[in-house]
Amino acid sequence: MMPLERFLIEFLLNFLTRGELNALLRSPQNTATLIGCLIAISGALLGVFLLLRGMSLTSDAISHTVLLGIVVAFLLMTKVFGVAGDTSSPWLILGASLAGVGTVLLTEMLYRSGLVRQDAALGLAFPLLFAIAVILVSRFVDDVHLDEDAVLVGEIGLAWANSNSHCFEHCETVTVTEDHPAAKMTRQCLNCRALGISPRDRRAEFIEVCGNCGDYSPARAWSAGLLEREPALVFFPKSIAVTSIMTLLTLAFVLVFYKELKLSTFDPALAMALGFRPGLMHYALMILVSLVAVGAFDAVGSILVIAFFIIPPAAAYLLTDRLALMLLLSPLIGAAGAYFGYDLARGQLFGFIPIAEGIAAVNRLFGLALIEAWDSSISASMVLMIFILFTLAWVLSPRYGLISTLIRRAIRRRLFEDQVVLAHIHNHQHTAQAATELRVATLHAHFRWTPRKMGRVLARLRALGFISIVAGGALLTERGDGHVHRFRKTMLEAHNMPGVD
Amino acid sequence: MAGRAFPGEDRRVWLIIAAIVLGGALVIPLSQALFGLRFTYTVRVVALGGAILGVLSGALGCFAVLRRESLVGDALSHAALPGVAIAFLLAGRELSPLLIGAGVASWLGLRFVAALLTTTRIKQDTALGIVLASWFAAGIALLAYIQSIPDASQAGLDHFIFGQAAAIIESDVRLVSAVGAVVLLALALFWKEFKLVTFDAEFAGANGFRVGLINALLSTLVVVTIVLGLQLAGVILMVGMLIAPGVAARQWTQKLDQMVILAAVFGAFSGGLGAVISALDSDIPTGPMIIVVAFALVLMSLFLAPGRGLLWSRLRGRANRRRFAARNTLRDLYRYALAHGAAESPVPDAFIRGVGDRSAELGLSQLRGDGHVRLGADGWQLSQSGIDLARRDGRNQALWNVYRLHAHELNLPIVAEERYVDIASRLPAAAIAELERRLPGSAGG
Numbered sequence: 039m040m041p042l043e044r045f046l047i048e049f050l051l052n053f054l055t056r057g058e059l060n061a062l063l064r065s066p067q068n069t070a071t072l073i074g075c076l077i078a079i080s081g082a083l084l085g086v087f088l089l090l091r092g093m094s095l096t097s098d099a100i101s102h103t104v105l106l107g108i109v110v111a112f113l114l115m116t117k118v119f120g121v122a123g124d125t126s127s128p129w130l131i132l133g134a135s136l137a138g139v140g141t142v143l144l145t146e147m148l149y150r151s152g153l154v155r156q157d158a159a160l161g162l163a164f165p166l167l168f169a170i171a172v173i174l175v176s177r178f179v180d181d182v183h184l185d186e187d188a189v190l191v192g193e194i195g196l197a198w199a200n201s202n203s204h205c206f207e208h209c210e211t212v213t214v215t216e217d218h219p220a221a222k223m224t225r226q227c228l229n230c231r232a233l234g235i236s237p238r239d240r241r242a243e244f245i246e247v248c249g250n251c252g253d254y255s256p257a258r259a260w261s262a263g264l265l266e267r268e269p270a271l272v273f274f275p276k277s278i279a280v281t282s283i284m285t286l287l288t289l290a291f292v293l294v295f296y297k298e299l300k301l302s303t304f305d306p307a308l309a310m311a312l313g314f315r316p317g318l319m320h321y322a323l324m325i326l327v328s329l330v331a332v333g334a335f336d337a338v339g340s341i342l343v344i345a346f347f348i349i350p351p352a353a354a355y356l357l358t359d360r361l362a363l364m365l366l367l368s369p370l371i372g373a374a375g376a377y378f379g380y381d382l383a384r385g386q387l388f389g390f391i392p393i394a395e396g397i398a399a400v401n402r403l404f405g406l407a408l409i410e411a412w413d414s415s416i417s418a419s420m421v422l423m424i425f426i427l428f429t430l431a432w433v434l435s436p437r438y439g440l441i442s443t444l445i446r447r448a449i450r451r452r453l454f455e456d457q458v459v460l461a462h463i464h465n466h467q468h469t470a471q472a473a474t475e476l477r478v479a480t481l482h483a484h485f486r487w488t489p490r491k492m493g494r495v496l497a498r499l500r501a502l503g504f505i506s507i508v509a510g511g512a513l514l515t516e517r518g519d520g521h522v523h524r525f526r527k528t529m530l531e532a533h534n535m536p537g538v539d
Numbered sequence: 540m541a542g543r544a545f546p547g548e549d550r551r552v553w554l555i556i557a558a559i560v561l562g563g564a565l566v567i568p569l570s571q572a573l574f575g576l577r578f579t580y581t582v583r584v585v586a587l588g589g590a591i592l593g594v595l596s597g598a599l600g601c602f603a604v605l606r607r608e609s610l611v612g613d614a615l616s617h618a619a620l621p622g623v624a625i626a627f628l629l630a631g632r633e634l635s636p637l638l639i640g641a642g643v644a645s646w647l648g649l650r651f652v653a654a655l656l657t658t659t660r661i662k663q664d665t666a667l668g669i670v671l672a673s674w675f676a677a678g679i680a681l682l683a684y685i686q687s688i689p690d691a692s693q694a695g696l697d698h699f700i701f702g703q704a705a706a707i708i709e710s711d712v713r714l715v716s717a718v719g720a721v722v723l724l725a726l727a728l729f730w731k732e733f734k735l736v737t738f739d740a741e742f743a744g745a746n747g748f749r750v751g752l753i754n755a756l757l758s759t760l761v762v763v764t765i766v767l768g769l770q771l772a773g774v775i776l777m778v779g780m781l782i783a784p785g786v787a788a789r790q791w792t793q794k795l796d797q798m799v800i801l802a803a804v805f806g807a808f809s810g811g812l813g814a815v816i817s818a819l820d821s822d823i824p825t826g827p828m829i830i831v832v833a834f835a836l837v838l839m840s841l842f843l844a845p846g847r848g849l850l851w852s853r854l855r856g857r858a859n860r861r862r863f864a865a866r867n868t869l870r871d872l873y874r875y876a877l878a879h880g881a882a883e884s885p886v887p888d889a890f891i892r893g894v895g896d897r898s899a900e901l902g903l904s905q906l907r908g909d910g911h912v913r914l915g916a917d918g919w920q921l922s923q924s925g926i927d928l929a930r931r932d933g934r935n936q937a938l939w940n941v942y943r944l945h946a947h948e949l950n951l952p953i954v955a956e957e958r959y960v961d962i963a964s965r966l967p968a969a970a971i972a973e974l975e976r977r978l979p980g981s982a983g984g
Contacts, residue, residue, distance in 0.1 A: 094665040095610055102775075151849060153841055158786050161609035165779030166834040169827035172701060172776075177822045341617075341775065342679070345672030352665050383680075408628060408688075415683035421676035428669065438659055 043279045044204055047272050056206065056270055063201070069275050070194045071380050074420050076281040077334045078372030080288040081346030082354075084327050086361075086368050089351040090303045095160060097347035099145060100138040100324070101331040102164040105340040106171040107137025108332065113178055131280070131332045138328025139321065141167060194337040195383075195416045200276050203257035207270035212254040220264055222249040277336050284333040291326055292365065295319065300361055338417035345421040346372055353424075353431040356438045375427050379420030385412035455495050457525060458485070460504060463512050464522045476511040551845065552797045556804050563590070563808045582818040588707045588715060589810030589829060592768045595719045596777075597784035597806025598726060599764045601799045602757060604785035605737050609778065611649075611758075614667040616765045616777035618648030620678025623699050623769075624685060634711060634770075641699075641766045648674050649758060675774070702773030702826030715767050722760050726799075733757055734795055771810070772826040780826075783833035784809065790844035809833035860898075861905045866932065866959065868895055868902025872912065872921055873929035882926045885918035938962045941977045949973050 050059055062068050088094050111133035141163055148159035214221050225244045227237045235241060254262060256269040292299065302309040302316035309316045327347070334343045350372035354364045378388055385393045393412040401408055433440045462484065466475040475484065482492035496512065499505045504518030514522065603612050619641035626640025648670040655666040698706060726733070732753045735743040744750045765777055772780045788802035813829030842850045871894050876884045892899050903919065906912045911925030921929065939958050942951065951973065954965045963971050 089665055092662060092664060094662075094668045098613075098668060098671070151841065153790060153847060153849070154786055155604075155607055155609075157607050157609040158604055158782055161613060161778050161782050162786060162834065162837060165776045165783075165830050169776055169779065169830035169834075172827045173823055173831070176824050177820075342672065342676055344668060345676060348665060348668035348672060352661055352669055355661065356659060404629065406629070411687075412684060413687050414680040418676040418679035418683065421672055422680060425669070425673035425676070428673075432655070432659065440658060443658060 042283065043202060043274050046279065046282065047204055047274055051206075051272075056272060059272055063273060063275060063278070066195055067380055069278065070416055071377055073194055073275075073277050073281050073337045074376030074379060074417075075373040076278070076285045077330070077337060077343070078346050078350065078376045078420075078424070079369040080281070080285040080330045081334070081343065082350035082368040082372035083288050083292050083365060084323065084330060085347040085351035086354065086364055087299055087303055087323055088327070088347060089355060090361075094348045094352075096142065096145075096324070097327055097331070098344045099141050099160050099164040100327050101340050101343045101347075102168040102171075103141035104134045104138045104328060104331045104335060106167045106174075107134030107140075108335060109171045109174045109179065110137070113174065117178070131329065134332040134335075135325060135328035138331060139324050142321075142324045194277075194420075201273040202276060202279075203255065204272045204274060205256040205269045206272065208265075208267045209256045209269055210259065210265055211256060212259040212264045214248070214251045214254065214264070216246075216248045216251060218251075220262075221251060223247065224249045280333045281337065284330050288326055288330065291322070295322075299323075338420070342417050342421050345424060349421075349424045349428050350375070353428040356431050356435045359437075371427050371431070372424060375424030376420045379423035380416055382423050383414050383416040383419035452498075455491075456499060456502075456504075459492075459495055459499060460514070460518060460522050460525075463505060463514050464519070467513055473511065476513070478507055478510055478512055481512065549794075549797075552792045552794075552801060555791065556797075556801055559804050559808055563804070563811055582815065584709055584712055585707050585818070585825065586811045586814040588712045589771055589814040589825070590807040591712065591716055591719055591810075592771050593780070593784070593806030593808070593810030593829075594803040595722060595764045595806070596768050596781045597788070597802035597804070598723065598799050599761050600781040600783075600785040600806070601788065601795070601802045602733060602737055602785075603761060604782050604789060605795075609782045610664065610667055611652075612761065612765060612781040613778035614652065614671040614674075615645040615648060615762055616769065616774045616781075617671045617678075618645040618674035619766055619769055620644070620675055620699065620774050621681055622678075624678055624681035627685060628681070634714060637699075638766050638769075641769060642762055644674065644678075645762050645765065646759070649762065678774075698773070699769050700773050700775065701824060702769065702771050702776065703824075707770060711770065718763065718767060722763055725756070725760060729753065729756060737795075772829060776826050776830050779830040779833060780806070780810075783830070783837050787833075787837045787840040790840040790847050805833070805836050809836060861901055863959075864895070864898040864902035865905040865909075865911075866902075868899050869906060869911065869921075869925065869929050870932065871895060871899075872906075872919060873926070873933070876921060882921060882929075885915050885920045887918040888914070891919060935962055937978055938971070938974050941974045942966075945974070945977055949977075 047059070054062070085094070085097065088097055108130060111130045114133075115127070115130065145156075145159045145163045148154050148163065149156050154162065216223070223246050226247045228243045228245055229235075230237055230239075230242055233239075233241065237244075250262070254264060256265070257271050257273075259265050260269055260271070298309070298314050298319055301312070301314055302319045306316040309319075330347075331340070331343055334346070338346070350368045351364070353371050354367035357367055358364050381388070382393075387393060394410040397408055397410045397412060400406065401410070431439070436442055459481075463476060466472050469475075474480075478496065481496070482489045485492065487495075496505070496507075499518070500507070503515055504521055505512050506515050507513070600612070603609055622640035622642065622644025623637050624640075625644070626636045629640075630636035652663070652666045652670050655661050655669070656663060661669075732743070732748060735746075735748060736750050736753045736757070740750050740754075743753070761781075765781065768777050768780055784802040784805035785798070787805050788798045791801055792798050809829050809832040813832045814825050816832070817823040817825040817828040840848070842848050845851055868891065871891060872886050873882065875886045875890065876882050879886075891903070895902060903912065906925065907914070909924075910922060911928060912919050912921055914920075936958065939956060939962055942962065943956060945951075946953070949970075951970045952966065957965070962974075966974075
C-alpha cells in the first residue's frame with residue numbers, strides 16, 4: 039500500500055500545496071465524504087450490472103460473507119502468525135474477497151443440487167456464514183476495530199485518524215541509542231517481582247534501561263522533538279488508499295470490458311456463441327464486488343454497503359434506458375448521496391434544512407422531550423440520503439416517475455372516455471333507438487358511469503366542438519363525425535384490418 | 540423429482556417427528572445426567588422461549604420457502620429496526636410497544652416493495668434490497684441518535700440487531716406464547732386458503748377466493764412471527780431462523796401438513812438446543828448459535844432425507860449404473876458366445892473389456908457377484924443362470940421391438956417404453972400373445 043499511497047500523494051501535490059493537502063485530509067468531513075464518494079462510485083458502477091443481471095441480492099450475500107473472511111483472516115494473522123491485525127492489510131483484503139467469491143460458489147452449489155431453490159439457497163447461505171462470523175467475533179476477538187458495532191456501521195467518521203505518514207523533505211530518521219543525548223535512561227528492578235520485595239529493599243538489584251530507544255520515522259521523530267527542522271509530512275488516511283484503488287480497478291474493469299459486460303448481461307447466449315465467455319465475466323464481476331465490499335468494510339460496515347450496490351443503480355434505472363447513461367448517472371447519484379449524507383448526519387438535510395427544527399416540531403406535537411441536537415451515524419445517513427435521492431427519482435422521473443405515470447394514465451383515460459362516448463353516439467344517431475340511447479339525462483346509465491362523470495365528459499366534448507345537444511339528445515357535429523372516422527381509420531390501419539367506410 | 544411419493548413415507552415422517560419431539564424434550568434432563576450441567580431458571584426460560592419461537596418461525600417459514608419468498612423475510616426483519624427505535628423514543632423500553640413499532644415498520648417496508656413493483660419496472664429482488672438497506676440505515680441512524688441521549692434506559696436496545704436471548708424473561712415468554720397461539724390458530728383456521736394461494740393462486744382466484752386478502756393475511760402472520768423472533772435471533776439472522784426449518788422439512792415430505800409440523804419441530808429443536816449450547820459458554824451468542832444448529836439440520840436433511848437426499852440419490856445413481864452395466868455386459872457376452880458356438884463358449888477377457896471399457900469392469904463384477912458368469916482359463920463363461928437371464932432379456936427386448944413397430948396397427952394400449960422392465964408387467968396377457976405371434980421367426984410372423 040505504501041508506494042501506492044506515495045504515488046497518489048505525489049500526483050495530488052501537482053495540484054495542491056502540502057499544507058492544503060494536509061488540511062484537506064485532516065478534516066473528518068473531507069475524508070469521510072471522499073471515502074463515501076469513492077465507495078459509492080465503485081459500488082454504483084458494479085451495481086448497474088448486478089441489477090441488470092437480476093443479481094442485486096447477491097451483493098447482500100457477498101457483503102455478509104466478507105465479514106467471515108475478514109474475521110477468519112484477522113484471527114489467522116493475530117493468533118497464528120502473530121502479526122498485528124489491520125483491517126486494511128492487503129492479505130486480509132485478498133482472503134476476504136476469496137471468501138466472498140466462495141459464497142457465490144456455495145450458493146450456486148446449493149441451488150444446483152436441485153433440492154433448494156435459488157432464493158432459499160441465498161437465504162440459507164449468508165445467515166449461516168454471518169452467524170459463524172458473529173460467534174467468532176464475540177468468542178475470540180477483543181479488538182476495537184472488529185467489534186459488533188464496527189461490523190454494522192464502520193468508522194467512516196474516524197477514518198482520518200487512522201493514517202500513514204509520508205515524508206517528502208528533510209526526512210531524517212533518527213535512531214536513539216543509549217548514548218544518544220535524548221535517550222531517557224531509567225532504572226529497573228531485576229529481581230523485585232521474583233522475590234516479592236519492594237525496590238527499596240536492600241536486596242534489590244537494578245539495571246539501566248533505555249526508555250525511548252529505537253528507530254524513529256520522521257513523523258515520530260518530529261513529534262518526539264528529536265528533529266530541528268520540521269520534515270515535510272503528509273498524513274494519508276489508510277481507507278482512502280484502499281477505496282481509491284477499488285474505484286480505479288472498477289473503473290478500469292468497466293471501461294476495458296464494457297462491450298463484453300454489455301453483451302454478456304443482455305444476451306449471454308449470443309455472447310457465448312461469439313466466444314466471449316460470459317462465465318468468466320460473471321466471476322470477474324463477483325470478485326470485484328467482493329473486493330469493493332471488503333474495501334468498504336472499514337468505512338461503512340458489512341450491511342450498509344449493500345445500499346451502495348443496489349439503490350443508486352435502481353434510481354438510474356428509473357431515469358434512463360441507455361446503459362452508458364445509466365453507468366454515468368448511477369455513480370453520480372451515489373456520490374451525491376454520500377456528499378449530502380455527511381450533512382444529514384450532522385443535522386442538515388441537503389445542507390440547509392435543519393433537522394433540529396423537525397425534532398422540535400415533533401416534541402411540540404406529541405408533548406415529548408426529545409433532544410433536539412441531531413448527531414447520528416455518518417454511514418447510515420449516507421445510505422438514507424441515497425434513498426431520498428432514489429425516492430426523488432421515483433417520483434420525478436420524466437419517463438417512469440410516479441407523477442409522469444399518473445399524468446400519462448389520466449391522459450389515456452380521458453382519451454378513452456371521449457372515444458367511447460363518441461363511438462356510442464356515432465353508432466346510434468339516425469337509428470330508431472336514438473331517442474332512448476342518446477338522451478343526455480340517461481346516457482350515463484348505458485356506460486354504468488356516474489352522472490357527474492358523464493356530465494364532465496359531455497362538457498369536454500362540447501367544448502371541443504365534437505357534439506351538440508339538440509332537444510335533450512346528443513348528436514355528433516360535422517367536426518365530431520370527421521374525428522370518429524379519422525380515429526377508426528387509424529385504429530383499423532394500426533391493427534391491419536380492411537377499412538369499413 | 541417433485542410429486543413422486545415414496546412408499547412408507549407417511550409413517551416414516553410421523554416417526555421422525557415423534558423421535559425429535561422426544562429427543563428435544565429429553566435434552567435438558569439428558570445433558571444434566573451425562574455432562575453434569577446445571578441449568579438455571581434463566582437458561583430454562585431462554586430455552587423455552589427459543590423453542591416456542593422456533594415453532595412459530597418454522598411453521599410460517601414453510602410458506603415463505605414454498606412461495607419462493609425467502610428473501611422477503613430478510614428484508615422484513617431488517618425493516619423492523621427503525622420501528623423499534625421510534626417506538627422507544629415515543630413509548631420507552633416496554634416490550635409490547637417495541638414489537639408493535641417493529642411490526643408497523645416492516646409492514647410499511649412490505650407496502651413500499653409492493654408500491655415499487657406495481658408502479659415501476661424494478662424487479663422484486665432489487666426492491667427488497669432497497670427496502671432492506673434503507674430501512675436498516677434509518678434504524679441505525681435512529682439508534683445512534685438514541686445513544687447520544689444521556690439516559691441509561693436505552694441499554695440493550697441494540698440487542699434487536701444481533702438478538703439477545705439471555706435477556707428474555709418469563710413475562711416475555713408469556714407474551715410470545717399468547718401471540719404465537721393466536722398466529723397458529725389463524726394458520727389452522729385459514730389452512731385451506733393458505734394452501735391454495737401458495738400452490739395455485741390463479742386457481743384460487745378463479746374459484747372466488749380473495750387472493751389479495753389471503754396473501755395480505757399470510758404476510759401479516761409472517762411479519763408478526765419475525766417481530767416476535769427479533770429478540771432471539773436479531774434482525775440480521777432472523778431470515779435463517781425463518782427458512783432453515785422449512786427447507787430442512789421440505790426434504791423429508793411431499794405433504795404440506797407434514798412439512799409444516801416437521802418444520803415447527805425442527806424450529807423448536809434448533810431454538811431450544813441453540814439456547815442450551817450458548818448457555819454453556821457466555822461468549823457464544825444465542826441467536827447465531829441457533830442459526831448454526833438450524834443449518835446443521837438443513838445439511839443433515841439435504842444429505843440423509845430418504846428419496847430426495849443427496850446420499851440416497853447418489854446411491855440410487857450408483858445402483859442404476861451397475862444394473863445398466865451388468866445388463867449390457869451380459870448382452871455382449873451372450874452375443875459373442877452364440878456367435879462362437881454355444882451359449883457356454885468362453886469370451887476372451889480382452890474382447891469384453893475392449894467393447895465395454897469402464898462399464899464392462901462394473902458389469903463383470905456385478906454379474907460375477909450374482910453368479911451369472913465365472914472367469915475360466917480362456918475367458919468369461921456364462922453360468923446356467925446367466926444364460927437364462929440373457930435369454931429372457933433377449934426375448935423381452937425383441938417383444939419391445941415388436942411393440943414399437945406394431946403397437947399402433949395392433950391397437951395395443953399405449954405405455955411408456957421402459958425397456959429395462961419386463962414387458963409382461965406393463966401389458967395385458969392378450970397383448971403379449973399378439974406380440975409373440977409377430978416375433979420374427981415365430982409361426983404367425
